[in-house]
Amino acid sequence: MATALKSLSAHSSKNIQDISARKFAIVVSEWNEEVTESLFSAAYQTLLQHGAKKENIIRKNVPGSFELTLAAQWCAQDESIDAVLCLGCVIQGETRHFDFICDAVAHGITNVGLKFNKPVIFGVLTPDTQQQAMDRAGGKHGNKGDEAAITAVKMLGF
Numbered sequence: 699m700a701t702a703l704k705s706l707s708a709h710s711s712k713n714i715q716d717i718s719a720r721k722f723a724i725v726v727s728e729w730n731e732e733v734t735e736s737l738f739s740a741a742y743q744t745l746l747q748h749g750a751k752k753e754n755i756i757r758k759n760v761p762g763s764f765e766l767t768l769a770a771q772w773c774a775q776d777e778s779i780d781a782v783l784c785l786g787c788v789i790q791g792e793t794r795h796f797d798f799i800c801d802a803v804a805h806g807i808t809n810v811g812l813k814f815n816k817p818v819i820f821g822v823l824t825p826d827t828q829q830q831a832m833d834r835a836g837g838k839h840g841n842k843g844d845e846a847a848i849t850a851v852k853m854l855g856f
């Protein structure tokens with residue numbers, strides 16, 4: 699289902715368990731900072747709203763989305779971390795650089811989750827335009843940060 703048909707911030711309350719003792723790492727890309735800060739704020743607030751404690755949520759910044767994978771690995775290898783949220787925004791430019799970053803990050807983040815056997819969430823927007831990004835970072839289509847946080851919470855209740 700396309701995002702246009704479903705708010706990124708809408709979610710069911712199924713499979714949500716007590717996360718008060720869970721520890722989360724949120725890795726945030728600094729590229730397209732206006733967008734990624736909105737993603738972080740939404741993810742952070744959603745985790746708190748579902749019972750996470752502030753002291754159990756750590757934030758790490760990386761220069762760009764390509765660096766999310768290595769940062770996710772550094773977080774995931776910490777046995778005290780229960781889930782990692784990776785937040786970024788890769789906007790199509792004039793070249794194929796977009797394709798290489800998106801492909802590397804999607805595969806990289808997937809592999810980190812499999813390697814460390816814990817939820818590593820792909821909270822990366824890959825829009826064609828700035829407007830599409832804004833629409834998915836607190837705009838008409840909700841906030842991808844909400845989706846990332848809910849996904850992490852639900853996976854911990856698996």
Ligand SMILES: Nc1c(NC[C@H](O)[C@H](O)[C@H](O)CO)[nH]c(=O)[nH]c1=O
Nearest residue numbers: 727729761762763764786787788789
């Ligand atoms: N163009 C975007 C980038 N580019 C930077 C890369 O992510 C990476 O930091 C660089 O290639 C050095 O390894 N990053 C984004 O997150 N969003 C973009 O739109």
Ligand SMILES: CC(=O)[C@@H](O)COP(=O)(O)O
Nearest residue numbers: 789790791792793795796
């Ligand atoms: C996704 C990117 O790295 C991209 O925004 C860079 O822009 P360009 O492809 O025009 O160099």
